[in-house]
Amino acid sequence: MNPAAAASHAATRPAQYSDDALWAAVRAEGNRQEAQLELIASENHTSREVIAAMGTVLTNKYAEGYPGKRYYGGCEHVDVVEDIARDRAKQLFGAAHANVQAHSGTQANIAALMALLKPRDKVLAMSLDHGGHLSHGHPKNFSGVFYEFHSYGVERGSERLDMDKVREQALAVRPALIMAGASAYSRLIDFAAFGAIAKEVGAKLLVDQAHIAGLVAGGVHPSPVPHADVVTMTTHKTLRGPRGGLVVCNDENLAKAINSAVFPGGQGGPFMHVIAAKAVALREALDPSFARYAKQVVANANVLAQTLAGRGLRIVSGGTDNHLMLVDVTPMKLTGKDAENLLHAVDLTCNKNLIPYDQNPPVKASGVRLGTAAITSRGLGEDHMRLLGGWIADVLANPTDTSVAARVRREVAELTRAFPIYA
Ligand SMILES: *Cc1c(COP(=O)(O)O)cnc(C)c1O
Secondary structure, eight states, X not given: OOHHHHHHHHHHSOOTTOOHHHHHHHHHHHHHHHHSEEOOTTOOOOOHHHHHHHTSGGGGOOOOEETTEESSSOOHHHHHHHHHHHHHHHHHHTOSEXXXXXXXXXXXXXXXXXXXXXXXXXXXXXXXXXXXXXXXXXXXXXXXXXXXXXXXOOOTTTOSOOHHHHHHHHHHHOOSEEEEOOSSOOXXXXXXXXXXXXXXXXXXXXXXXXXXXXXXXXXXXOOSTTTOSEEEXXXXXXXXXXXXXXXXXXXXXXXXXXXXXXXXXXXXXXXXXXXXHHHHHHHHHHSHHHHHHHHHHHHHHHHHHHHHHHTTOEEGGGSOSSSEEEEEOGGGTOOHHHHHHHHHTTTEEOEEEOOXXXXXXTTTOSEEEEEOHHHHHXXXXXXXXXXXXXXXXXXXXXXXXXXXXHHHHHXXXXXXXXXXXXX
């Protein structure tokens, strides 16, 4: 390269890592993750290999289309990447077809709805106030704008789904599609019952296993794949991969409709670097160690819930079968917002959350949602859950006592230092 060309090359491609302000913020976020215990139920700590895959030259590549049928040249290597990711997804979830291109869980749901429905068709899904998701019919979301959503919820006393009630509603609404899956439901979901109801009313069944994908992969939650027409999920929650969506199904015609609904239906070029990271995470999830991880996530949630209940907090539905719990903080005369702030002040990160039949508006809420996926990834076990539950109860029972907060904050710091995420 002649000197002038080299200079202009250097001008357009500055030395690596010269963006000090940006990298300072990235480092600070890394330090935050190390120093806090992450109890947000939808988050996790991925492996270094997942992060490495995202930081590769694959981000440079346009690959609209699917392996072997692309609209751009030079796709011979990214085709291999996408085939590896699809094969692993099929193997992990026992499905005949997989689409790994959806940029997020919401994008996966948009594709599934487009593949399964005509605009304005009726859908029966879980109420957002009882733990459903925005992409299950929120009036401002694509789903609520283009389809007619009806909702089912949990029972007042048990705070659980009653499948007889869901069936009655399905018979009354006669939806074209039933959706199952939630963002804040701590009990096993009976996918076989949903499948039977869908058959009886002539509806399709879409299961959104966003939160529990890793638990299904690890064998600690029954799989929806044998019962659902389509299963969507996120790859970044319990599945512990990069941020993204994934769709699996068994029917070949549906698979074609989903591929076309993802691209060109709702997206342009796939994020090949993210698909590579999904492939890494799927390989990790196929390893026997992942089943042990999933089991530990559930065991930890169970002990944390029991510890909190033993200290006077109310666990919605009386406990948990999965990685999360809703904690009603009204026995402590607090709102969910208060509790979120009090816990954040001692380096415990979580989110306020509506509880079923909540008397408070969503900006305050009466509960917090706690999950164990991330803290289990950094190596915490059941004994730590007893400590953690004690700290949470100490802080929430003594909201104005700064000495309690200072002591808990020190103990959290000690524990996070003993269990680094990226040692
Ligand atoms: C998190 C979640 C999603 C959406 O995920 P995004 O990647 O944030 O779009 C969809 N459905 C359910 C049930 C979820 O919990």
